[in-house]
Amino acid sequence: MAAPKGRFARYLDTVDVTALSTRDYTDADVTAALGRENRDLADLAVLLSPAGTARIEDIAQAARATTLRRFGRAVRLYAPLYVSNACLSSCTYCGFAKDLAISRRTLTVDEVEQEAGLLTGRGFRHLLLVAGEHRVEVSQDYLVEIIERLRPLVPSLSIETQTWSDDTYQRLVAAGLEGVVHYQETYDRTRYGETHTAGWKRDYDRRLNSTELAGEAGVRRLGVGALLGLAADWRADVLSVAAHAAFLVKNFWRTEVTVSLPRIKPSMSGYQPLVPVSDAQYVQALSALRLFEPEAGIVLSTREPAALRDGLVRIAVTTMSAGSSTEPGGYSAPGVATEQFSISDERSPAEVAAMLEKAGYEPVWKDAFPLVG
């Protein structure tokens, strides 16, 4: 049975993001949106529009000033730790989809600890445990065991796995879990149905509600995101994910909220973006997002190329991964299991940290983010 709509889903039903994203805007609209102190979704739509693209320099400069004021010159570094690529769902864009003939692997808890040891040796104190959707291979008991094992070694642990019930989130928090990341991928219900063809993830509302459940269970960091290129109207997805972040900031005020807008990368799925998002549009999207929701952290993965990442750190990004592998066990023994997607920034964590320092930023390896109480 499909999950009922949660609070945010009901709110989103009241907002016509398509009407906002497709309206014609003028240069004067952009000037007005830039001039406001507190911006609403209509302002965000203006900043994301083609008229906004023509003013990208102004939007990026305003975003940079806002980021510096709110977050200072600190960028948190984290690493994804893939524990399994087993999956019972089919998402048309993903290299782990259940019907793909790939090399599957689920790490033992000892192997996860070994991977974590390598990553802490490289400086990381914030790890994101990533898994496909497989309730048997990646059970809640398995995750609890991993979290309890890693907790003394890694002060900040987050998960990016399937969605869970509120009881399970409570159990994971009790074990030491700090953060939960759920990408809605696309907020367009029709497109969501077309691209999530089988499995647990196919239930749009269950996925959308899960972030609220995690927040109510006491998770301290909540991450949401959309996969740009999945739906034809990327601006509508940015509007929706921004509204989602603002909802979480407002309703879970003790929780740190982050947003990520990955662009589709090549994978075993062979999926090609429906509408590619250019680099300029990508900078525009992250800058506009920063101006709409100054409280939210913005996360950038190694999917993006090094030069673009270096530029975005100076504009809007507050958290980034470095030296990532997207295959289970890929830090200790690369090439055994299939990766989820290919990465673009192949620099080592030390090289990324050196880049940040050279740019005048402090790489933050552990949970000492300056404005999180």
Ligand code: SF4
């Ligand atoms: S995106 Fe997640 S649920 Fe979908 S196929 Fe990939 S691993 Fe499975």
